Amino acid sequence: MNTESEYQGRNIVLTGFMGAGKTSLGKAVSKLLQVPFLDTDDLIEKSEGMTISEIFAGKGEQYFRSLETETVRKLAGRGGRFVLSVGGGLPLREENRPLLREAGCVVYLKADIDTLSMRLSKDTKRPVLQQGGGTLEEKITRILAQREPLYLEAADVVIENDHRPFREVAAEIAQLVM
Ligand code: S3P
Numbered sequence: 001m002n003t004e005s006e007y008q009g010r011n012i013v014l015t016g017f018m019g020a021g022k023t024s025l026g027k028a029v030s031k032l033l034q035v036p037f038l039d040t041d042d043l044i045e046k047s048e049g050m051t052i053s054e055i056f057a058g059k060g061e062q063y064f065r066s067l068e069t070e071t072v073r074k075l076a077g078r079g080g081r082f083v084l085s086v087g088g089g090l091p092l093r094e095e096n097r098p099l100l101r102e103a104g105c106v107v108y109l110k111a112d113i114d115t116l117s118m119r120l121s122k123d124t125k126r127p128v129l130q131q132g133g134g135t136l137e138e139k140i141t142r143i144l145a146q147r148e149p150l151y152l153e154a155a156d157v158v159i160e161n162d163h164r165p166f167r168e169v170a171a172e173i174a175q176l177v178m
Contacts, residue, residue: 005175005176005177005178007105007156007157007176007177008177008178009177010104010105010177011035011081011082011083011084011103011104011105011177012026012029012033012083012084012104012105012107012173012174012176012177013084013086013100013103013104013105013106013107014026014029014083014084014085014086014107014109014173015086015088015090015091015100015106015107015108015109015151015154015155016088016108016109016110016111016151016161017088017111017116017140017143017144017147017151018088018116018120018123018126018128018129019111019115019116019119019120019123020088020109020110020111020116020161021109021111021119021161021166021169022085022086022088022109023039023085024166025085025109025161025166025169025170025173026039026083026084026085028166028167028170029083029170029173029174030082030083032170032171032174033081033083033174033177033178035081035082035083036080036081036082036083037082037083037084037085038075038082038083038084038085039084039085039086040068040071040072040075040084040085040086040087040090041087043071044064044067044068044071047067047071048067051125052064052087052125052126052127053125053127055067056127057127061127065089065093068086068087068089068090068093068096069093069095069096069099072086072090072096072099072100072103073099075099075103076099076100076102076103077102078103082104084103084104086100088128088147089128089147091147091150091151091153091154092147092150096154097150097153097154100154101154101156104177105156105157105176105177106154106155106156106157107155107156107157107158107159107173107176108151108152108154108155108157108158108159109159109161110151110158110159110160110161110162111160111161111162112162113137113140113141113144115161115162115163116140116144117136117137117140120136120140121136128143157176159172159173
């Protein structure tokens with residue numbers, strides 16, 4: 001029996017909406033695979049010496065989006081193994097999607113609107129959710145409707161991350177590249 005995965009030996013790249021669990025699962029998967037965990041938001045905050053909210057407020061969203069492209073381009077060309085979590089808006093730029101694929105096996109972590117609303121209800125650090133009108137649930141519904149086709153287009157694999165034990169999801173993701 002051939003049990004080798006199509007993605008064996010590749011890196012894992014986690015995408016999905018804010019609150020989908022990319023960072024917490026990314027850290028768990030990196031431990032399972034014993035490889036470093038990287039996060040585009042962290043890398044950007046460190047290189048700019050500012051938080052994401054400060055970058056949005058002081059330099060604007062487009063500046064932040066260009067930093068995302070620059071960051072993912074560097075990571076796509078970087079050797080060595082890693083698990084990468086990317087900001088929820090990163091797959092929206094067309095040029096970023098092939099770069100994600102170059103960086104590794106792209107997993108779209110999918111969660112439903114109720115789960116996302118619950119996880120994001122106390123959030124104050126995500127400028128995208130502070131903009132526009134309506135309730136949090138309405139904002140998530142609206143933004144997710146625009147983004148989901150692009151998350152799907154960018155993805156090699158879709159994994160549901162709601163109503164399932166955390167460890168089970170982490171193991172399923174790690175298994176993809178083992
Ligand atoms: C954003 C998601 C955030 C961060 C920024 C913009 C977005 O990352 O990059 O606030 O547009 O969805 P997380 O998905 O890790 O929250």
